[in-house]
Amino acid sequence: MxxxxxxxxxxxxxxxxxxxxxxxxxxxxxxxxxxxxxxxxxxxxxxxxxxxxxxxxxxxxxxxxxxxxxxxxxxxxxxxxxxxxxxxxxxxxxxxxxxxxxxxxxxxxxxxxxxxxxxxxxxxxxxGPADVDRRFFWLIPPAVSLSITLFLLPIAIALVFLSDFSNESCGSVADCPKDFASLDHTGWLIDASGIVAIVQWLPAYFLPRVLRLALAAVPPLLAVAAIVNAWNTPIGQ
Missing domain, CATH: 1.25.40.10 (Tetratricopeptide repeat domain)
Structure with missing residues (x-):
């Protein structure tokens, strides 16, 4: 044998x-x-x-x-x-x-x-085997974060415009102050999402992996919050 x-x-x-x-x-x-x-x-x-x-x-x-x-x-x-x-x-x-x-x-x-x-x-x-070059591994989280954010932000912006023009009776802040204040909050979320998606690249190289991943999650979460906020703010309805 x-x-x-x-x-x-x-x-x-x-x-x-x-x-x-x-x-x-x-x-x-x-x-x-x-x-x-x-x-x-x-x-x-x-x-x-x-x-x-x-x-x-x-x-x-x-x-x-x-x-x-x-x-x-x-x-x-x-x-x-x-x-x-x-x-x-x-x-x-x-x-x-x-x-x-x-x-x-x-x-x-x-x-x-x-x-x-x-x-x-x-x-x-x-x-896997150690012969694969991972010097640019730190780029992956911010790159994925930016891609997701760029996909979500147009949705949030579109919902803001749809809400803004959904009812002619709300043509000014005086007509619907709460709704317009909510849209202002949505705009702040949109701005913050875009800014963080861009500036996260600066500290990403120096941060430990866990903090890098946590930072990368912030822009998409802000964009999702903007979408939810805009969806729940139909002006005048």
């Missing part, structure tokens, strides 16, 4: 609940150099409480360059409180393109009080 066949048969045995036979097959395939079998053997050993044996298999998998083996070692190190070792293994796994490792590395760095590095790793997890 070839190592690949032993691996496939081990998977079948594990699915059938025969964990002892599955572990034996995984171990045999692992001895033949199959990294996936090494990790699976380690998983089964960890499930039955043999952490030392599991770690040995994970180390053998990681030695072949397997990202999942490195991730498993990082996870075990973090479970026992060794963040320094966990960071090292997560870095190796993330460099090999493991997204889960990049996320766990971000969590580990954040726990160590290194939020700037954590944010960078969080971005890396979102994109």
């Amino acid at each position: 070839t190592p690949d066949e032993m691996l496939r048969l081990g998977i079948e045995r594990e699915q059938q609940g025969d964990l002892a036979e599955a572990e034996r097959l995984y171990a045999a395939a692992g001895e033949a150099g199959i990294a996936d079998a090494m990790n699976r053997c380690g998983d089964l050993m960890a499930k039955r409480g043999d952490d030392e044996g599991a770690e040995q298999w994970y180390r053998r998998a990681a030695a072949t360059g397997d990202a999942f083996g490195a991730y498993n070692l990082g996870f075990m190190a973090r479970q026992r409180g060794d963040d320094a070792e966990a960071e090292g293994w997560y870095r190796k796994a993330a460099a090999a393109g493991d997204k889960d490792a990049a996320l766990e590395l971000a969590v580990t760095l954040a726990a160590q009080g290194r939020p700037d590095e954590a944010e960078g790793r969080d971005h890396a997890a979102a994109r």
Whole structure:
């Protein structure tokens, strides 16, 4: 039986609940150099409480360059409180393109009080392998915000004009003071939405990701508020 066949048969045995036979097959395939079998053997050993044996298999998998083996070692190190070792293994796994490792590395760095590095790793997890250039990632939130705002503002402006001319009996502020005051408020919301959509680009580069996203949400929300306010202000009706 070839190592690949032993691996496939081990998977079948594990699915059938025969964990002892599955572990034996995984171990045999692992001895033949199959990294996936090494990790699976380690998983089964960890499930039955043999952490030392599991770690040995994970180390053998990681030695072949397997990202999942490195991730498993990082996870075990973090479970026992060794963040320094966990960071090292997560870095190796993330460099090999493991997204889960990049996320766990971000969590580990954040726990160590290194939020700037954590944010960078969080971005890396979102994109996959670390060879993708994300220098312009900060542009995305304000760009999306501006696009949504530019779509919403014409709707709000159109509703203002429709409300303004919906009834000839309200031709002045004196005729319908409350309604015109409400439209003035809508105009303020429209102006504020447009201004924030433009000026948000200035601080976006320097803000942390959470604040950048929060700021990007402001212009569309103001535009929606303007639409709602204009919709609820039919002059003279």
